[in-house]
Amino acid sequence: NKTLRLILGDQLNRQHSWYARVDDDTTYVMMEVRSETDYATHHIQKVAGFFAAMRAFADELSMLKHNVVYIKLTHEGNKQSFKENISDLIAKKNFTHFEYQLPDEYRMDMLLQDVTSNLSIPFKLYDTEHFFSTRDELGKFFEGKKLYLMENFYRYMRKKHNILMDGDKPVTGQWNYDGENRKKLPAGHKPVAPILLQNNVQDIVDEIGTTNIKTIGTVKVNAFAWPIDRQQSLSLLSFFLKECLPLFGTYQDAMTTGEWSLYHSRISFSLNSKMISPAEVIEAAIQEWSERPTEIQYNQLEGFVRQIIGWREYMRGIYWLKMPEFATLNFFEHTTSLPDWYWTGQTKMNCLKQSIQQSLTHAYAHHIQRLMVTGNFALLAGVHPDEVDVWYLGIYIDALDWVEVTNTRGMSQYADGGIIGTKPYVSSAAYIDKMSNYCSTCYYDKSKKTGNRACPFNSLYWNFYNRHEEKLAKNPRVQIMYTIWNKMKPGQKAELLQQADYYLQNINAL
Numbered sequence: 001n002k003t004l005r006l007i008l009g010d011q012l013n014r015q016h017s018w019y020a021r022v023d024d025d026t027t028y029v030m031m032e033v034r035s036e037t038d039y040a041t042h043h044i045q046k047v048a049g050f051f052a053a054m055r056a057f058a059d060e061l062s063m064l065k066h067n068v069v070y071i072k073l074t075h076e077g078n079k080q081s082f083k084e085n086i087s088d089l090i091a092k093k094n095f096t097h098f099e100y101q102l103p104d105e106y107r108m109d110m111l112l113q114d115v116t117s118n119l120s121i122p123f124k125l126y127d128t129e130h131f132f133s134t135r136d137e138l139g140k141f142f143e144g145k146k147l148y149l150m151e152n153f154y155r156y157m158r159k160k161h162n163i164l165m166d167g168d169k170p171v172t173g174q175w176n177y178d179g180e181n182r183k184k185l186p187a188g189h190k191p192v193a194p195i196l197l198q199n200n201v202q203d204i205v206d207e208i209g210t211t212n213i214k215t216i217g218t219v220k221v222n223a224f225a226w227p228i229d230r231q232q233s234l235s236l237l238s239f240f241l242k243e244c245l246p247l248f249g250t251y252q253d254a255m256t257t258g259e260w261s262l263y264h265s266r267i268s269f270s271l272n273s274k275m276i277s278p279a280e281v282i283e284a285a286i287q288e289w290s291e292r293p294t295e296i297q298y299n300q301l302e303g304f305v306r307q308i309i310g311w312r313e314y315m316r317g318i319y320w321l322k323m324p325e326f327a328t329l330n331f332f333e334h335t336t337s338l339p340d341w342y343w344t345g346q347t348k349m350n351c352l353k354q355s356i357q358q359s360l361t362h363a364y365a366h367h368i369q370r371l372m373v374t375g376n377f378a379l380l381a382g383v384h385p386d387e388v389d390v391w392y393l394g395i396y397i398d399a400l401d402w403v404e405v406t407n408t409r410g411m412s413q414y415a416d417g418g419i420i421g422t423k424p425y426v427s428s429a430a431y432i433d434k435m436s437n438y439c440s441t442c443y444y445d446k447s448k449k450t451g452n453r454a455c456p457f458n459s460l461y462w463n464f465y466n467r468h469e470e471k472l473a474k475n476p477r478v479q480i481m482y483t484i485w486n487k488m489k490p491g492q493k494a495e496l497l498q499q500a501d502y503y504l505q506n507i508n509a510l
Ligand code: FAD
Pocket: 263, 264, 265, 266, 267, 268, 269, 271, 272, 304, 307, 308, 311, 312, 313, 315, 365, 366, 367, 368, 370, 371, 375, 392, 396, 398, 399, 400, 403, 404, 405, 407, 408, 411, 412
């Protein structure tokens, strides 16, 4: 028997049972193909990061004496497609079996089903051994239910995996600490500086250049800051636990000029590529908290655990329950094009400028920048969710379809009509000003709704509620907005709508 095992670029799990034993009859194949670099216009750091991490993983496996075939982007025999490369290898090297791990992306799942349905040799599918839940676990959990509440799934995961539990009850008696979290950074507070790795990705960036792959953003080739292997991922995690966890929950939703990561972990790339597992991250966080109970309050830990076994697993479950339809949903029937400045950061709106420019520089923005700045504006402006998805899928180093489309189309754009969120995440300048210092140096006036230099969020906010009254007025969670709107004088309403129209017509000049 000669077995060919495929490892995808987001399956860099060294702990997987596949690698427990070295077997001369098994060959692992990894490949860099144009189908992956070209399905969206990716950030240069995303392409470089995945390829660097794949190459490092292949080297590690080779050092452990596994047989590895690594097909580089510029490799002469590279057919630039999974299907053709796999068929080619099987034919040339006489493999008798083909094996692969469950892909996380629907697109890859279909592709590999197509590959295997045309194979002349037997194949076998393995779990990735990465997630807490299986693909269909959330679907089963919510079977027969109308609402897919994340909180319910989170509690189920806590109980099932006995995480921070005291029997059937949460260890402190309370499940949710959101009320204690989410504060603005105090004036003069200097957040901890992020550790930045110094990887060299010159070769890969050169290859991306010579093969004319279209990318966005910038990269420091001699100081690539993201982890590219398990060791580096673990050191990023331990930096987070030591320096950031004590204030993680408190400033989870804060935003501030010039600081791009605050107390966030930045482990999403390491997790999504599977260099580290959610189980070990949770275990390490709980361990840290138990060793430093006075420095790390429980609400900080719970906030972090919730993101990983709550939101992350929940998004994956919704994805497999609702794909492929999910990626086509457009509840509000939005049609506007994404403003050009999403690709450059050249806008006078400071919140958007800061969030977009740091995304182009670091391939990263934290959750509230994604949700309440870039996502909020796109939703208020009525941008087509396809265009919003393409942007998010390209720009972030952690962007893989299963977690990008659920967050973007679902949570942020409400294009799913309320599968994930119970109401659209929109706000006027008031929220952005409450959570950041962006407004204080902005060209626009956060307190003005209409007239010269009025903050665009303010009129677009009411325009949004007005144009979607039919779809939203019955939602109890936004009833209050319609009560306020309906109490406004007709003249005031007209002025707001006129201001919003003006901004929408001149959207690229904002
Ligand atoms: P932290 O704030 O330190 O959180 C810790 C971990 O929790 C993250 O690494 C992540 O694995 C997990 N997590 C937190 N929130 C979520 C969430 N809503 N969904 C899933 N996991 C979560 N995350 C991605 O991994 N890939 C994406 O493509 C992606 N696209 C997004 C698009 C939009 C519009 C929004 C609003 C959110 C998106 N997120 C995405 C979720 C979240 O913003 C990122 O996971 C997070 O910002 C990554 O940074 P971090 O590792 O510093 O996270």
